[in-house]
Amino acid sequence: MSAAPLRTAALMACLGLAALAARADPGGPLWAPTPRLNLPVEEVRPAFAPYAEFCAREAGACDLSGPQSLHLTPERMALIAGVNGRVNRGIVLMADVQQYGVEEYWAYPRSGYGDCEDLALEKRARLVALGFPRGALRLGLAQHRRSLFTHALLLVETDAGTYVLNGPGSEVVLWFETPYNFEARERPDGRWERFDQRHWRYD
Numbered sequence: 001m002s003a004a005p006l007r008t009a010a011l012m013a014c015l016g017l018a019a020l021a022a023r024a025d026p027g028g029p030l031w032a033p034t035p036r037l038n039l040p041v042e043e044v045r046p047a048f049a050p051y052a053e054f055c056a057r058e059a060g061a062c063d064l065s066g067p068q069s070l071h072l073t074p075e076r077m078a079l080i081a082g083v084n085g086r087v088n089r090g091i092v093l094m095a096d097v098q099q100y101g102v103e104e105y106w107a108y109p110r111s112g113y114g115d116c117e118d119l120a121l122e123k124r125a126r127l128v129a130l131g132f133p134r135g136a137l138r139l140g141l142a143q144h145r146r147s148l149f150t151h152a153l154l155l156v157e158t159d160a161g162t163y164v165l166n167g168p169g170s171e172v173v174l175w176f177e178t179p180y181n182f183e184a185r186e187r188p189d190g191r192w193e194r195f196d197q198r199h200w201r202y203d
Contacts, residue, residue, distance in 0.1 A: 035161025037140075037175045039182060040196040047192055051139075054106035054121070055190075061125070064188040066133040072158035076132075077172065080156060080163065083126045085170025087119050117152035123165050124154050132156075135188050140164075142180035146203040155185060179203065 047055065047062075055062035070076065094113035096105045108125065109118040117139070124137045136157045143150050154165040155175070162175045175182065181200040184192045 035174060036157070037155065037162035037182065037185065039199075041193045042196045043194050044187070044191050045184075045194060047186075047190060050104040050106045051117075058108070061121070062190065064135045064138065064186070064190070066135040068133075068135040068188055069157045069159055070133055070136045072160040072163075079130055079132075080127065080165065081170045081172050083123055083130070084165040084167075084172055087123050087126065088167040088169065091119055091122065119167075120152045120154040120165070127156075138186040138188075140185045141183040142178070143183055143200075145179050145181055145201060148202075150183065151180065153180075 046052070051062075090112070091109045092113050093115060095115055097103055099105075099111070099113055100107075106117050106121065107114070109122055114122070120139055124139070127137055128134055138155045138157065140153045140155045141150055142153060156163045156165065156172075163172050164175050164178050165172055166178060181197070181202075182195055183197070184194045186192055
């Protein structure tokens, strides 16, 4: 397959538009899911280069200080869903190689174009502007169980569980209700925890 179709499919996977289910199948994952994303950690790594470069360019954008979980209320959920929907509708998907000429470049989608990590960064910035604690808003990497494309997501840690902001609409769901195997999650100290993949399953 040429690079262009691969990029197109990856962009479709960013917002769940590849004719794939938006939720996990009724059987659920092989492990017993808990509301909080608490998978076995295989290793802890430094932030990978494209994200570290974004953090160096955007002062304070990767500061995850403050409470690491928030009390979820209906009002807060409405704000989270509103931000998710507005960003999903307002940003046009475009691969980094088309916009920047490189395979990976993490940035705020100020041009109105971006890919999945850019949308996740924008969603976090908007929630922070609404007063949500930075420490509860973490980026995650996951692989779609059917398309096998890696996808960047914003995770919101709450006392009701770990919620995922995905697309294409405004729906916000618990992590185990998504069609993903979770690869890694950002830690408050700036490093990333990589999850044990032995329990992954595929559709």
